[in-house]
Amino acid sequence: MRIGIDTFGCDHRRSGSGSYLFSLIANLPETEHNEIELFGLEIDRFVYDSTKGTFIFSGINIPDSLFAARIWHQFFLKSFIKKRGYDVVLYPAAMTVFPLTNVKPGVIVINELFSGILKNTRGFFALNRLKKCLKNAEKIIAASHCIKKELIAFGVNAEKIEVVYNGVDHSIFMPKPVANEDLVLIKPFAIKRPFFIYPSRIQHPEKKHVELIKAFTLFKQRTALPHKLVLAGDEGQNALVVQKAVLDSPYASDIVMTGYFPHQNLPDLYACSDACLMPSVAEGFGMPVIEAMACGIPVVCSKAGALSEIGGKGAIYVDPDNAEEFAGALEDIVKKTELKAEMIEENKNWVSRFTWQNTVERTTEVLKNSVRKEEYI
Numbered sequence: 001m002r003i004g005i006d007t008f009g010c011d012h013r014r015s016g017s018g019s020y021l022f023s024l025i026a027n028l029p030e031t032e033h034n035e036i037e038l039f040g041l042e043i044d045r046f047v048y049d050s051t052k053g054t055f056i057f058s059g060i061n062i063p064d065s066l067f068a069a070r071i072w073h074q075f076f077l078k079s080f081i082k083k084r085g086y087d088v089v090l091y092p093a094a095m096t097v098f099p100l101t102n103v104k105p106g107v108i109v110i111n112e113l114f115s116g117i118l119k120n121t122r123g124f125f126a127l128n129r130l131k132k133c134l135k136n137a138e139k140i141i142a143a144s145h146c147i148k149k150e151l152i153a154f155g156v157n158a159e160k161i162e163v164v165y166n167g168v169d170h171s172i173f174m175p176k177p178v179a180n181e182d183l184v185l186i187k188p189f190a191i192k193r194p195f196f197i198y199p200s201r202i203q204h205p206e207k208k209h210v211e212l213i214k215a216f217t218l219f220k221q222r223t224a225l226p227h228k229l230v231l232a233g234d235e236g237q238n239a240l241v242v243q244k245a246v247l248d249s250p251y252a253s254d255i256v257m258t259g260y261f262p263h264q265n266l267p268d269l270y271a272c273s274d275a276c277l278m279p280s281v282a283e284g285f286g287m288p289v290i291e292a293m294a295c296g297i298p299v300v301c302s303k304a305g306a307l308s309e310i311g312g313k314g315a316i317y318v319d320p321d322n323a324e325e326f327a328g329a330l331e332d333i334v335k336k337t338e339l340k341a342e343m344i345e346e347n348k349n350w351v352s353r354f355t356w357q358n359t360v361e362r363t364t365e366v367l368k369n370s371v372r373k374e375e376y377i
Contacts, residue, residue, distance in 0.1 A: 001367070002085055002086050004090070005092070006039060006097070007021060008041065008072075008097045009094075012044055015093075019263050023169065023356050024359065027167070027359070027360045037057070038056070039060065041064055041069075042060060060072065088106070088138075091106060091108045094109065098132075106370075110284065111285050112282070113284045114284075116282045134151075141161075141366055143163075144163065144310065147306065164359060165359065167354050167356030168291055168354050169356060170355065175295060186265050192228060196216070196227060196277050197232060198232070199261065201233045201234050201236040207236075208320040210242060211279060211323070215279075215330065218326075219330045230273070231256065232258045267291075271295050271297070276300075277299075278302060279301065279318070281305055284305065300318060313346060314347035
């Protein structure tokens with residue numbers, strides 16, 4: 001089986017789909033039965049290399065823009081796939097680049113809440129592109145049952161959708177001894193402990209950074225504890241609103257905005273934090289939840305989206321719009337040592353089921369079952 005993997009729309013590995021693709025490739029073995037080739041922007045030729053091997057990369061020389069990528073997919077993808085002789089193509093960022101051609105079979109991956117995708121799909125033509133994308137896909141891999149339910153409500157045939165959870169690399173995300181009790185040194189950052197971490201793109205309003213800042217401010221007022229809040233994420237839509245909320249907080253000096261934070265350095269940041277906070281209401285999966293659990297720290301997250309599905313019984317769930325409830329959860333994490341220990345133990349067993357080996361095995365199975373004997377239409 002000759003598998004093509006589309007790297008367009010993955011933001012040079014800086015987005016969620018980019019991290020997903022890198023982790024998938026790092027655990028996707030090329031065997032005598034599976035020949036794998038990546039294709040995308042020429043500048044991404046070495047972005048998805050891993051220590052476990054390098055696949056053939058077919059570079060496309062077009063401008064680095066979403067508009068150019070969509071034009072290429074609409075007019076040149078079909079002939080490209082035929083020329084390369086792929087039996088099946090995987091699209092990790094299909095909701096961004098919209099493969100519209102009638103080239104089949106194609107498998108698209110959706111890691112976001114579909115309701116959020118619909119909200120950001122404005123205009124008749126954009127909605128029509130989205131419908132064509134879903135219609136032309138042979139199979140759809142949804143990262144959670146929450147996403148699957150939303151797709152079905154949109155009218156997608158349930159038999160077309162396969163739920164395949166993302167994994168976590170347990171060789172990297174695992175409990176680690178803390179070398180320095182007072183300071184975390186991860187170049188170019190030096191962050192004083194103790195702190196809470198929220199690793200997510202700075203995006204307002206769905207990521208709920210402003211609401212988190214309000215809850216953190218209330219927590220500080222109530223407890224007078226030395227905790228800091230670390231917001232580790234690249235700037236997204238309406239980031240200025242979040243930056244203003246930080247500056248307006250009386251505890252602005254205790255709020256650290258790191259900007260883009262390399263994914264490979266996150267385990268050290270998790271390991272040194274008191275808890276991972278995930279107040280977002282727009283998560284179709286929520287990678288930080290299982291990454292933090294694998295690192296042995298408690299998690300406080302929103303009740304919305306897929307987070308309760310992914311977090312299981314070992315997380316504390318809050319309404320991010322309720323500052324009192326949210327601040328109380330932070331206080332419980334810090335002061336109730338037995339609760340914290342119970343959460344960590346529960347999470348240890350829960351998170352063991354999320355592995356990239358399982359993800360790759362299920363994804364390969366979906367790809368294999370998507371290959372048709374007939375020619376492309």
